[in-house]
Amino acid sequence: MLDEAQAGIKVAGRNINNLRYADDTTLMAESEEERKSLLMKVKEESEKIDLELNIQKMKIMASSPIISWQIDGETMETVTDFIFLDSKITADGDCGHGIKKCLLLGRKAMTNLDSMLKSRDITLPTKVRLVKAMVFPVVMYGCESWTIKKAEHQRIDAFKMWYWRRLLRVPWTARRSNQSILKEISLEYSLEGLMLKLKLQSFGNLM
Template sequence: MKKEIVNQIQEAQRVPYRINPRGNMPRHILIKLKKTKHKERIFKAAREKQQVTYKGNPIHLTADLSAETLQARREWQDIFKMGIPDHLTCLVRNLYAGQEATVRTGHGTTDWFQIGKGIHHGCILSPCLFNLYAEHITRNAGLDEAQAGIKIAGRNINNLRYGDGTTLMAESEEELKSLLMKVKEESKKVGLKLNIQKTKIMASGPITSWEIDGETVETVSDFIFGGSKITADGDCSHEIKRRFLLGRKVMTNLDSILKSRDITLPTKVHLVKAMVFPVVM
């Protein structure tokens, strides 16, 4: 078995010793095997002997590192070339390998099915992974090196990213279309699709209608970005009125509390400062 397993090992990575109050921890070695059956035999031996050695050194097997588990999709390989350590790469791959889900309906649950795309909803790691995707797309699209964009304080800026939204900026229609198509192509390479229905165009001057993949991109005169209303004419009076209306709505919702005699005045002041001022300001 030893010769067979050694011949089947494609990759072995060492994780350095870690010091704890009890002394040195045994060395961990991450292994990548060609076939699942070899992994199963190793883990069976580990359960029976309570210890596995690699080249005479004791190791701990802490994860299921079969070839299927470690098989990375091409987009994973590209993204994790951004300087992330190999052992963290393996950890994330294992977290997403072999995903299954079921759908609950009014008549029960469906059969389990494999998930090949997407990130875990509610996982604290998901925003970081999505940011890696966004950074990977931006780099490969060459937005940082592109001449297209607007000049602010001597710097050329052509994209603003917040959450899962990206805003592209350019001084001409041709430059903006070029940036958009670059982002679209790079997104497609990593399994992401540009949602044309949610894509909007705002221009300070006249602009022709666009069509991408047979769908017309909507042209708007204003949109909400970062919680503020941005208009094509740059007039901020619309945003000021909008903020006052939002503040009035919050005050209306607090009306019963503000009129209550059981709540002290300092408490009411604190509520207004905490719930109304942030909306208006």
């Protein structure tokens, strides 16, 4: 129904106007007229099978100011951000909040590995693999869509050095350079490198 509509945004030559996950649906349009057209289409098709839209749960977000809009006398809420698949989407495209959240969750995941990382019965290569398997996915969740600015680059770099020093039990006060830490870890791919790889794979899928 929505796939046949002309309204939407163009991505790699394809028209995309909705994202669906479980019972959540996100509509996307390039103008207010297109948005209204898509929403009314959903409303009309829903009524055909005796379903009603819950206007109180619906929200509108736009990259430019918009006027309020009503459906059946109820005004839809206008927001500057919303949560989709546990990621915060903002009107200005800022990913800082989501990156901070992932880094905090990564710290928690790293802390949960402390008992294993302290064990002398586990080799260093195995500990590195544990971090890559248990911490990296937490930090990189949703990174394919991140716009990483200089400040976020610095946060990610600081986090990277924090967990490798923690793994090696090297305090920040120790006179060891970051380069020597990374050399001892001997990674095939860095955290930033894996993020870039995921971004490129995602872009390739879109193309």
